[in-house]
Amino acid sequence: MINPLLSRTKTDEVIGTGTIAIEIIKKSAYTDQKLTDLNAELEKNINKLSLAQNRKRKNDETDIVWSNEEARDNDFKVFKYVSLSLKYRPDKTLADKGRKIYEIIERHGTTLYNLPHKEQTAKMKSLFEELSHPNNVSTMDGTELPELLNAMIASNQKFLDSLQSRSKSDSEKEEIENVAETKKSTKVALEQLVNY
Known part of the structure:
Protein backbone atom coordinates (compact mmCIF):
# COMPACT_ATOMS: atom_id res chain seq x y z
CA MET A 1 0.00 0.00 0.00
CA ILE A 2 2.81 2.43 0.77
CA ASN A 3 4.43 1.98 -2.65
CA PRO A 4 1.51 3.45 -4.67
CA LEU A 5 1.34 6.29 -2.16
CA LEU A 6 5.05 7.07 -2.43
CA SER A 7 5.11 6.82 -6.21
CA ARG A 8 3.12 10.04 -6.45
CA THR A 9 4.79 12.01 -3.67
CA LYS A 10 7.11 14.92 -4.08
CA THR A 11 10.73 14.63 -3.05
CA ASP A 12 10.24 16.99 -0.11
CA GLU A 13 7.35 14.82 1.12
CA VAL A 14 9.49 11.68 0.93
CA ILE A 15 12.22 13.45 2.90
CA GLY A 16 9.68 14.66 5.47
CA THR A 17 8.01 11.26 5.88
CA GLY A 18 11.34 9.49 6.17
CA THR A 19 12.63 12.00 8.71
CA ILE A 20 9.52 11.54 10.86
CA ALA A 21 9.89 7.74 10.71
CA ILE A 22 13.57 7.99 11.68
CA GLU A 23 12.79 10.23 14.67
CA ILE A 24 9.96 7.98 15.89
CA ILE A 25 12.19 4.92 15.82
CA LYS A 26 15.09 6.74 17.49
CA LYS A 27 12.79 7.84 20.33
CA SER A 28 11.26 4.37 20.77
CA ALA A 29 12.51 1.82 23.31
CA TYR A 30 13.00 -0.92 20.70
CA THR A 31 16.43 -2.54 20.65
CA ASP A 32 15.80 -4.83 17.67
CA GLN A 33 18.98 -4.94 15.54
CA LYS A 34 17.11 -5.38 12.24
CA LEU A 35 14.94 -2.34 13.03
CA THR A 36 18.06 -0.35 13.89
CA ASP A 37 19.71 -1.42 10.61
CA LEU A 38 16.61 -0.54 8.58
CA ASN A 39 16.43 2.85 10.29
CA ALA A 40 20.14 3.48 9.60
CA GLU A 41 19.63 2.58 5.93
CA LEU A 42 16.64 4.91 5.71
CA GLU A 43 18.60 7.71 7.36
CA LYS A 44 21.48 7.24 4.91
CA ASN A 45 19.04 7.40 1.98
CA ILE A 46 17.25 10.46 3.38
CA ASN A 47 20.60 12.26 3.73
CA LYS A 48 21.56 11.37 0.15
CA LEU A 49 18.16 12.48 -1.11
CA SER A 50 18.42 15.78 0.77
CA LEU A 51 21.86 16.41 -0.75
CA ALA A 52 20.60 15.55 -4.22
CA GLN A 53 17.56 17.80 -3.79
CA ASN A 54 19.76 20.66 -2.57
CA ARG A 55 22.08 20.17 -5.55
CA LYS A 56 19.10 20.33 -7.88
CA ARG A 57 18.01 23.59 -6.27
CA LYS A 58 21.51 25.03 -6.62
CA ASN A 59 21.17 24.63 -10.38
CA ASP A 60 18.56 27.37 -10.14
CA GLU A 61 21.48 29.70 -9.31
CA THR A 62 22.43 29.52 -12.97
CA ASP A 63 19.20 31.29 -13.87
CA ILE A 64 20.04 34.03 -11.37
CA VAL A 65 23.52 34.46 -12.85
CA LYS A 173 29.60 19.89 -4.69
CA GLU A 174 29.96 16.23 -3.94
CA GLU A 175 29.26 13.49 -6.41
CA ILE A 176 25.53 13.11 -5.81
CA GLU A 177 23.27 10.57 -7.36
CA ASN A 178 20.36 11.58 -9.50
CA VAL A 179 17.38 12.77 -7.42
CA ALA A 180 15.02 10.24 -9.02
CA GLU A 181 17.33 7.30 -8.30
CA THR A 182 17.94 8.43 -4.74
CA LYS A 183 14.22 8.98 -4.20
CA LYS A 184 13.55 5.45 -5.43
CA SER A 185 16.09 3.89 -3.02
CA THR A 186 14.71 6.01 -0.17
CA LYS A 187 11.19 4.77 -0.91
CA VAL A 188 12.44 1.16 -0.85
CA ALA A 189 14.16 1.73 2.52
CA LEU A 190 11.03 3.39 3.94
CA GLU A 191 8.81 0.58 2.64
CA GLN A 192 11.09 -2.06 4.19
CA LEU A 193 10.91 -0.24 7.50
CA VAL A 194 7.11 0.04 7.40
CA ASN A 195 6.69 -3.61 6.36
CA TYR A 196 8.95 -4.77 9.19
Missing part, protein backbone atom coordinates in the same frame (compact mmCIF):
# COMPACT_ATOMS: atom_id res chain seq x y z
CA TRP A 66 22.22 34.82 -16.38
CA SER A 67 19.44 37.19 -15.38
CA ASN A 68 22.06 39.32 -13.59
CA GLU A 69 24.21 39.25 -16.72
CA GLU A 70 21.24 40.38 -18.78
CA ALA A 71 20.64 43.26 -16.34
CA ARG A 72 24.32 44.23 -16.62
CA ASP A 73 24.10 44.19 -20.42
CA ASN A 74 20.93 46.28 -20.37
CA ASP A 75 22.50 48.87 -18.05
CA PHE A 76 25.49 49.11 -20.40
CA LYS A 77 23.17 49.62 -23.38
CA VAL A 78 21.22 52.34 -21.57
CA PHE A 79 24.45 54.15 -20.67
CA LYS A 80 25.72 53.83 -24.23
CA TYR A 81 22.51 55.06 -25.87
CA VAL A 82 22.02 57.96 -23.48
CA SER A 83 25.58 59.16 -24.12
CA LEU A 84 25.00 58.72 -27.86
CA SER A 85 21.78 60.73 -27.67
CA LEU A 86 23.60 63.53 -25.86
CA LYS A 87 25.79 63.97 -28.95
CA TYR A 88 22.73 65.13 -30.88
CA ARG A 89 21.40 67.64 -28.35
CA PRO A 90 21.06 71.22 -29.62
CA ASP A 91 22.90 72.45 -26.52
CA LYS A 92 26.57 72.45 -27.59
CA THR A 93 27.82 71.80 -24.05
CA LEU A 94 25.69 68.66 -23.71
CA ALA A 95 26.62 67.56 -27.23
CA ASP A 96 30.34 67.87 -26.39
CA LYS A 97 29.86 65.89 -23.17
CA GLY A 98 28.01 63.16 -25.03
CA ARG A 99 30.65 63.03 -27.74
CA LYS A 100 33.53 62.71 -25.23
CA ILE A 101 31.84 59.97 -23.22
CA TYR A 102 30.73 58.08 -26.31
CA GLU A 103 34.31 58.15 -27.64
CA ILE A 104 35.40 56.43 -24.43
CA ILE A 105 32.72 53.78 -24.90
CA GLU A 106 33.84 53.26 -28.51
CA ARG A 107 37.44 52.69 -27.38
CA HIS A 108 36.31 49.93 -25.06
CA GLY A 109 33.68 48.51 -27.40
CA THR A 110 30.10 49.42 -28.14
CA THR A 111 29.00 45.78 -28.18
CA LEU A 112 30.67 44.48 -25.04
CA TYR A 113 27.56 42.44 -24.30
CA ASN A 114 28.39 40.15 -27.25
CA LEU A 115 31.71 39.10 -25.70
CA PRO A 116 32.25 36.06 -23.46
CA HIS A 117 31.61 37.10 -19.88
CA LYS A 118 35.28 37.02 -18.76
CA GLU A 119 36.37 39.27 -21.61
CA GLN A 120 33.34 41.51 -21.13
CA THR A 121 34.09 41.82 -17.41
CA ALA A 122 37.70 42.82 -18.09
CA LYS A 123 36.69 45.43 -20.66
CA MET A 124 33.96 46.82 -18.42
CA LYS A 125 36.41 47.12 -15.53
CA SER A 126 38.70 49.12 -17.80
CA LEU A 127 35.74 51.24 -18.96
CA PHE A 128 34.70 51.94 -15.37
CA GLU A 129 38.22 52.98 -14.46
CA GLU A 130 38.42 55.41 -17.35
CA LEU A 131 34.95 56.82 -16.73
CA SER A 132 35.80 57.29 -13.04
CA HIS A 133 38.77 59.50 -13.88
CA PRO A 134 38.12 63.01 -12.44
CA ASN A 135 38.15 64.65 -15.89
CA ASN A 136 35.49 62.27 -17.16
CA VAL A 137 33.44 62.58 -13.98
CA SER A 138 33.33 66.34 -14.47
CA THR A 139 32.43 65.81 -18.15
CA MET A 140 29.39 63.78 -17.08
CA ASP A 141 28.23 66.38 -14.54
CA GLY A 142 24.96 67.99 -15.50
CA THR A 143 23.73 64.86 -17.30
CA GLU A 144 22.03 61.66 -16.20
CA LEU A 145 25.21 59.70 -16.95
CA PRO A 146 26.66 59.59 -13.39
CA GLU A 147 23.51 57.85 -12.12
CA LEU A 148 23.53 55.47 -15.07
CA LEU A 149 27.22 54.73 -14.52
CA ASN A 150 26.55 53.89 -10.86
CA ALA A 151 23.68 51.61 -11.89
CA MET A 152 25.92 49.90 -14.45
CA ILE A 153 28.71 49.40 -11.89
CA ALA A 154 26.21 48.01 -9.36
CA SER A 155 24.66 45.57 -11.84
CA ASN A 156 28.12 44.46 -12.94
CA GLN A 157 29.05 43.76 -9.31
CA LYS A 158 25.78 41.90 -8.74
CA PHE A 159 26.53 39.71 -11.76
CA LEU A 160 30.08 39.02 -10.55
CA ASP A 161 28.84 38.16 -7.05
CA SER A 162 26.23 35.72 -8.36
CA LEU A 163 28.79 34.17 -10.72
CA GLN A 164 31.25 33.73 -7.87
CA SER A 165 28.54 32.25 -5.65
CA ARG A 166 27.60 29.72 -8.32
CA SER A 167 31.24 28.83 -8.96
CA LYS A 168 31.81 28.32 -5.25
CA SER A 169 28.81 26.00 -4.93
CA ASP A 170 29.95 24.07 -8.00
CA SER A 171 33.42 23.57 -6.54
CA GLU A 172 32.00 22.41 -3.21
